[in-house]
Amino acid sequence: MGTRKNDILQGTLVLLVLKTLTSGKKLHGYAITAHIQRLSDQLLRVEEGSLYPALHRMEQDGWLRAEWGLTEKNREARFYSITSKGRKQLAEEQENWNRLTEGVARVMRGAIA
Amino acid sequence: MSWLGRLRNLLRPSRLQHELNREMSFHVQERIDDLQAEGLTREDATRAARLQLGNYTLQVERTRDMDIHQRLENTLRNLRVAARALAKSPGFTATVVATLALGIGANTAVFSAIYAVLLRPLPFPHAEQLVTLGQVNPKMRQPFVAPVRLSDWNRLNTTFQAITGYYSQDESETSGELPERMTRAFVAPRFLQVWGVAPQIGRDFAPAEEHFGGPSAVLISDRLWRRRFNADPNVVGQKLHFGLSRTGAVAVPIIGVMPASFQFPLRNVDLWSTSPEDAPFARGRELTWYSGVGRLKPRVTIDQARANLAAVQSALGSQFPKTDAQLTPDIQPLKEVTVGGVRRSLWLLFGSVSLLLLIACTNVTALLLSRAAARQPEIAVRFSLGATRASVMAHLLAEVFILAVSGAALGLLLAAAAASVFRTLAKSLPRIEEIGLDWRILVYSLACAMIVTLACGILPAIRNTRTNLARGTRTTVVGSNRIQLTLVGVQVALAVTLLAAAGLLVRSLDQLGRVSPGFEPDRVLTFQISSSWSETADLRAGMRRINRILDGLRALPGVDSAAVAYSIPGVPTQFQVELTSDQGRAETEPKIIAEGRTVSPGYFATLRIPVLAGETCREEANIYTMMVNRAFANTYFRDSSPIGRHLAQTGNIYIPNSVVRGIVGDAREAGLDREPVPTVYWCFTLSQPGTRFIVRTRSEPRLMSETIRRAIHDLEPARSVFELMPLIGQISDAYAENRLRTILLAFFASAATLLACVGLYGTISYIVNVRKREVGLRLALGAMRTQIIGQFLSQGLMVSALGCMAGIGLALAFTRLISNMLFGVSPTDLMTLTSVVTIILGVSIAASLIPAIRAARLEPMQVLRDE
Numbered sequence: 001m002g003t004r005k006n007d008i009l010q011g012t013l014v015l016l017v018l019k020t021l022t023s024g025k026k027l028h029g030y031a032i033t034a035h036i037q038r039l040s041d042q043l044l045r046v047e048e049g050s051l052y053p054a055l056h057r058m059e060q061d062g063w064l065r066a067e068w069g070l071t072e073k074n075r076e077a078r079f080y081s082i083t084s085k086g087r088k089q090l091a092e093e094q095e096n097w098n099r100l101t102e103g104v105a106r107v108m109r110g111a112i113a
Numbered sequence: 114m115s116w117l118g119r120l121r122n123l124l125r126p127s128r129l130q131h132e133l134n135r136e137m138s139f140h141v142q143e144r145i146d147d148l149q150a151e152g153l154t155r156e157d158a159t160r161a162a163r164l165q166l167g168n169y170t171l172q173v174e175r176t177r178d179m180d181i182h183q184r185l186e187n188t189l190r191n192l193r194v195a196a197r198a199l200a201k202s203p204g205f206t207a208t209v210v211a212t213l214a215l216g217i218g219a220n221t222a223v224f225s226a227i228y229a230v231l232l233r234p235l236p237f238p239h240a241e242q243l244v245t246l247g248q249v250n251p252k253m254r255q256p257f258v259a260p261v262r263l264s265d266w267n268r269l270n271t272t273f274q275a276i277t278g279y280y281s282q283d284e285s286e287t288s289g290e291l292p293e294r295m296t297r298a299f300v301a302p303r304f305l306q307v308w309g310v311a312p313q314i315g316r317d318f319a320p321a322e323e324h325f326g327g328p329s330a331v332l333i334s335d336r337l338w339r340r341r342f343n344a345d346p347n348v349v350g351q352k353l354h355f356g357l358s359r360t361g362a363v364a365v366p367i368i369g370v371m372p373a374s375f376q377f378p379l380r381n382v383d384l385w386s387t388s389p390e391d392a393p394f395a396r397g398r399e400l401t402w403y404s405g406v407g408r409l410k411p412r413v414t415i416d417q418a419r420a421n422l423a424a425v426q427s428a429l430g431s432q433f434p435k436t437d438a439q440l441t442p443d444i445q446p447l448k449e450v451t452v453g454g455v456r457r458s459l460w461l462l463f464g465s466v467s468l469l470l471l472i473a474c475t476n477v478t479a480l481l482l483s484r485a486a487a488r489q490p491e492i493a494v495r496f497s498l499g500a501t502r503a504s505v506m507a508h509l510l511a512e513v514f515i516l517a518v519s520g521a522a523l524g525l526l527l528a529a530a531a532a533s534v535f536r537t538l539a540k541s542l543p544r545i546e547e548i549g550l551d552w553r554i555l556v557y558s559l560a561c562a563m564i565v566t567l568a569c570g571i572l573p574a575i576r577n578t579r580t581n582l583a584r585g586t587r588t589t590v591v592g593s594n595r596i597q598l599t600l601v602g603v604q605v606a607l608a609v610t611l612l613a614a615a616g617l618l619v620r621s622l623d624q625l626g627r628v629s630p631g632f633e634p635d636r637v638l639t640f641q642i643s644s645s646w647s648e649t650a651d652l653r654a655g656m657r658r659i660n661r662i663l664d665g666l667r668a669l670p671g672v673d674s675a676a677v678a679y680s681i682p683g684v685p686t687q688f689q690v691e692l693t694s695d696q697g698r699a700e701t702e703p704k705i706i707a708e709g710r711t712v713s714p715g716y717f718a719t720l721r722i723p724v725l726a727g728e729t730c731r732e733e734a735n736i737y738t739m740m741v742n743r744a745f746a747n748t749y750f751r752d753s754s755p756i757g758r759h760l761a762q763t764g765n766i767y768i769p770n771s772v773v774r775g776i777v778g779d780a781r782e783a784g785l786d787r788e789p790v791p792t793v794y795w796c797f798t799l800s801q802p803g804t805r806f807i808v809r810t811r812s813e814p815r816l817m818s819e820t821i822r823r824a825i826h827d828l829e830p831a832r833s834v835f836e837l838m839p840l841i842g843q844i845s846d847a848y849a850e851n852r853l854r855t856i857l858l859a860f861f862a863s864a865a866t867l868l869a870c871v872g873l874y875g876t877i878s879y880i881v882n883v884r885k886r887e888v889g890l891r892l893a894l895g896a897m898r899t900q901i902i903g904q905f906l907s908q909g910l911m912v913s914a915l916g917c918m919a920g921i922g923l924a925l926a927f928t929r930l931i932s933n934m935l936f937g938v939s940p941t942d943l944m945t946l947t948s949v950v951t952i953i954l955g956v957s958i959a960a961s962l963i964p965a966i967r968a969a970r971l972e973p974m975q976v977l978r979d980e
Contacts, residue, residue: 029136030143048140052133073146077139078132 013046013054015097018063018090021082026069028077029055055080063089187504191511199512205484206516208871209477213520213565215864216473218527220466221558223857225531227459228554229547230452236374236547238309239408243447244415246276246405246422248440256443257401259436263301264390265429266405266442272413272421275303278403279378280388282802285643285833287362288354291826294643294833295337295353296381299388307408308377314338315349315369318387322368325389329365332385335373353384356831378404380546394650398436402646406447419444452543458854461931465611465861470561472607472865476872477516477569479600483879485509485577492577506574513570514562521562528554539853541846572596594883597876598908602916604869608862609920609953610927615862616945617928617938618855624937625848631780631789632682632720637840638814639681640806642825643832648800652767655800656732658829663715663798665828666808671817673809676715677798681805681840684847685784692793694749695759695770705749707741707791708783709762713798717777719809727756727775730796737771738796745791746776760793768795785844786936807840814839854934866953869916870960877909878964888968889976898969905968909961910954917950924949 020035021027027035032055033046058064063086069079082090141162148158199206234240246266247256258266258278267276278301285292302323305311312332321327331353333342342348348367356362365386376382388403389395409418422442430438485492495505532548539545576596642662648655659677666675680686690709714730716722717740726746730738739760746755761770774796779789810817818837825834845852881888888901928940938945 028139030140052136052140056133075139075142076135078136 012097013050014058014063015090015093016044016046017051017054017058017080018082018086018093021064021080022087022090024081026067026079026081028069028071028079030077032080058086061089062086187507188511191508192515194508195511195515199515202484205480208875209480209516210519210523212473212476212868212871213517213562214523214527215868216466216470216524217517217521217558217561217565218524219861219864220463220470220561221521221524221528221554222531222534223459223462223466224557225528225550225554226535226542226548227463228557229549230542230544231456231459233547235448235451235544239411240448241446242274242409242411242413243307244407244409244418244444245447245450246278246407247443247445248401249443250440256404258403258405259398259401260301260388260390260392260395260403261398262429262437262440263403263405266422266425267303267407269425269428270418270421272410272418274408274410275307276405276407277301277303277307278388278405279304280402280404280646281378281382282645283641283643283833283835284355284645285831286353287356287831292643292831292833293341294835295383296379297331297384297386298378298382299646300385301388301390301403304385307406308375309408310372310375312369313372314346315367318368323387323389325392327387327389329363330368330386331365332369332371333367334371334376334383336381337383338370362831398433407444415444415446455542455850457934458850461934462854462857462861464927464930465614465858468607468611469861469865469868470565472604472868472872474565474568475600475604475607476868476875477513477565478572479597479872479876481513481569481573482576482597482600483875485573486883489577502578505578509574509577510566510570513574514566517562517565517569518559520565521558524561525550525555525558528558534857535853538856539849541849542853594876594880597879598912601869601872601876602912602919604865604872605913605916605953605957606920606923608865608869609917609949610923611858611862611865612949612952613921613924613946614928614931615855615858616949617931617935617940617942618851618858620938620942620945621934621936622848622851622855625785625851628781628785628937630683630785631778632722634683634720634840634844636810636812636814637720638808638810638817638821638837639840639843640808640821640834640837641804642806642829642834644800644802644804646802652800656798659713659798659800659804662806662825662828663713665824666806666821669817669820669824671811671820673811674715674719675806675808676713676719677800677804677806678710678712678716679799679801679804680710680782681807681843682720682780682782683785683840683844685787687783690762690793692760692762695761696753703749705760705791707745707749707793709793709795710782711795711797711799714796716794716807719807720780721809722780723778725776725778726754727773730774730794732796732798737768738774739771740775740777740794740796741773742777742789742792742794743779744789745793748791767799768797771795785848851934866956869953870956873909873913873957874960874963877905877961878967880908881905881964881968885968885971885976888971889973892971893973893977901969902962902965905965906958906961909957909965913954913957913961917953920953921946921950 016036017032020032020039029048029051033048033051036044036046055064055066059066059080063083064080065083066078066080068076071077141159144162145155145158148161149155153161235243237243246258246263248258248262249256257280260278263276263278267273270276279298281296281298284295284297286295287293302318305317311317313335315332318330318332322330333348333353338344338348342351345351348370351367352364353367354362354364371385394400407418409415419442422444426437426440426442430440492505495508496502500508529550532545535542535548536545644655663675663677666672680688688709690707692705692707694705714732717724717729724740725743727740730740732738741755749755750758755773756775758773759770760773762768777794780792781787781789782792783790808814808817808821822834822837825832892898892901924946925941928935932940
């Protein structure tokens with residue numbers, strides 16, 4: 001794997017998963033990991049140990065819907081899709097995230113100056 | 114959605130686990146594929162994939178822990194373990210469950226009564242809008258309203274949806290062999306509209322039926338419908354027959370059946386008919402006969418309604434100065450009028466059962482402390498095996514929860530019997546038929562159980578998990594004795610409080626029984642005969658009829674004398690009147706205010722009220738006569754004799770002016786618990802609904818019932834006899850509420866004493882048990898057995914004496930609250946308090962002596978060997 005390990009900040013996993021699913025496509029857990037890793041140019045690595053508990057919880061909270069289906073390789077996998085409640089949650093998380101990064105950025109600028 | 118998901122997981126835990134397994138293994142497979150594609154061998158890829166996923170089982174568990182299921186499973190396991198632990202000590206479990214069943218059951222029972230009677234709205238739609246209306250005349254306590262005025266109020270106000278009125282009388286229905294007594298309410302127009310209730314079968318009155326001379330019609334009660342018509346659905350159109358003689362009966366068609374819950378104006382009402390407001394005899398503004406009821410408009414407060422109607426009445430006052438200027442309307446919430454009288458009694462009972470529950474809780478806490486102390490080693494083992502404090506506490510609380518819920522379940526059985534207990538003890542309690550169990554009572558008792566769990570469980574749970582591991586393995590737990598003894602002291606104090614209150618109420622009831630009422634209630638039978646208000650149009654004819662009946666009664670063998678009166682002596686009633694004397698009184702002298710009674714001349718002989726001066730009144734041809742009591746003569750005629758004076762009551766249209774013929778002894782006419790007040794007796798054989806016949810018999814009055822019934826039937830075949838019962842029964846029924854609260858409070862107090870006793874016994878036994886070794890050693894070293902007994906006995910007595918002292922303080926505060934329910938004893942009655950303390954100390958000695966003797970009987974060698 002060779003890439004530098006960069007664990008996902010606590011709490012951002014939900015944001016990333018929801019964002020990944022906004023396209024409306026149904027994805028299984030592995031595809032979600034792969035998608036996040038690919039889009040982040042391998043900068044972010046989803047730890048499987050956190051992913052499944054998170055997916056499960058998000059399903060219980062009603063943000064995701066899950067159903068069993070077959071992959072191209074004809075394997076059984078659990079496919080996740082986003083619900084309208086999930087979209088609302090995403091908007092909220094995104095807002096939080098923006099505020100956080102903006103805040104952190106300001107602090108960093110201040111520290112440099 | 115989310116809850117549904119959780120619930121699904123909950124119901125199918127294994128499926129969840131299975132799905133997670135499948136999902137994870139899919140992930141590993143995909144990873145292996147990718148790694149192989151990157152060039153790893155299959156084994157390397159598999160190992161790397163697994164490594165990357167981390168501890169497989171841990172993942173599954175972490176995911177599962179998200180589940181509510183996990184928490185629930187923990188709880189269930191706790192409950193299972195707790196149930197097993199409890200099953201192992203059946204004696205302890207039974208004691209605690211019985212204690213809590215008593216505490217929670219009694220509490221729930223009284224709450225079910227409070228809920229049904231006081232808290233729940235009356236059984237009418239928007240019952241909070243219903244009010245009663247009366248007219249107040251400063252000269253005369255006279256709550257009835259003139260039909261014309263009621264109709265004016267209804268027409269002129271802006272705050273009521275409608276105002277209506279009613280009066281009632283007992284009549285005889287003469288279709289059958291014997292006349293059947295029926296209670297009929299005569300109602301003004303708009304009656305059902307005010308109640309918002311429709312007949313369950315048939316229809317409301319038609320407008321034509323509400324006018325004078327219109328067709329007659331009657332609505333019947335659900336009770337009558339079932340009793341008389343066997344719930345026949347085709348009852349509408351059938352006829353009932355009413356009449357004062359066999360020949361002149363009038364047939365009245367039934368137009369509908371009211372629902373069972375509609376019992377207004379009286380619980381035993383059978384019929385409703387219209388009372389036309391436009392009848393010629395109802396035109397007079399001074400004729401009052403309606404009790405008024407009204408329904409407020411939505412969002413109108415009672416104060417707004419009062420102000421509005423007061424304005425309406427003052428306008429009427431200027432229009433009709435002679436009849437209306439002095440009057441003011443009186444508006445009260447219907448619910449308050451219905452149940453206000455029993456509020457204090459019910460809350461007193463509720464306060465008492467809450468104390469009882471508190472005692473039960475204290476008792477259980479002490480028992481739990483002992484039990485948990487004995488289980489220190491087990492708890493220590495749990496800790497050393499890695500249990501957290503929270504989980505041990507949860508475990509201990511789970512035990513208490515099981516106990517409390519079992520107690521509550523048993524208690525509900527007790528509460529289920531509450532309604533019949535209330536019905537037996539006080540059948541006149543308003544709304545008594547509404548008392549029963551429903552889901553709210555269930556929720557209440559469950560809430561009790563939860564509170565009990567926390568209240569009883571938390572202290573033992575905290576104390577016994579505050580252990581350090583080293584100490585826990587030894588069995589030295591003597592330190593917690595103090596707290597248990599304190600708890601016992603608290604129980605004793607509360608029991609003393611309840612016993613003192615109960616003692617005072619019992620003494621009051623006893624005093625009431627001993628009071629000399631000024632008349633002789635034994636061997637007196639009372640009854641009523643059906644009659645109608647329309648007969649009062651000819652008072653002379655009524656008087657002749659009653660005198661004929663009285664003569665018939667007096668002629669019966671076994672009857673000493675007979676009379677009629679408009680009230681029953683000794684049963685609380687008030688009819689206050691203002692009188693003027695022909696003597697002319699100075700402005701400075703107080704107004705003559707007295708209780709007024711209308712009686713036939715035989716009244717005094719029948720009730721054995723002595724004539725002190727003058728002569729017994731007779732009905733004279735050209736003048737009305739009256740008697741006054743000694744209190745009246747002493748209050749208003751201190752210097753002269755009232756005999757021969759003329760007294761008149763303002764506004765009395767029957768008896769304008771009467772002459773005093775004599776003075777009789779003071780009798781407790783207005784209730785046994787009330788001092789005799791100045792009273793006047795009009796000697797007037799009044800015949801109207803509500804007139805009571807009073808008969809003195811030579812032997813047990815009940816034995817004469819049938820004879821009297823038959824005699825009346827011979828004289829008046831179209832009239833029915835009802836409420837035939839001994840006078841002492843009538844008086845006793847009037848104090849049923851007193852009796853109810855006294856009996857229940859006495860029961861609660863005995864239960865409290867029993868619990869405190871069990872608590873003391875349990876705690877001393879426990880202490881003896883813990884100190885067995887010490888006792889054994891001392892006995893081995895030559896201590897006298899009496900010393901051992903004395904030691905434990907004095908410990909028990911000390912606690913109970915301190916409890917008594919605190920209890921007396923509490924009792925003094927508590928009994929002050931009930932001081933106006935007492936009769937003939939003061940709230941600080943020394944005798945009551947002394948007997949309470951004696952009882953408590955007595956049972957305390959018994960409760961501590963048993964374990965103390967057991968301690969003294971220990972065989973030293975046996976004990977020391979066992980240790």
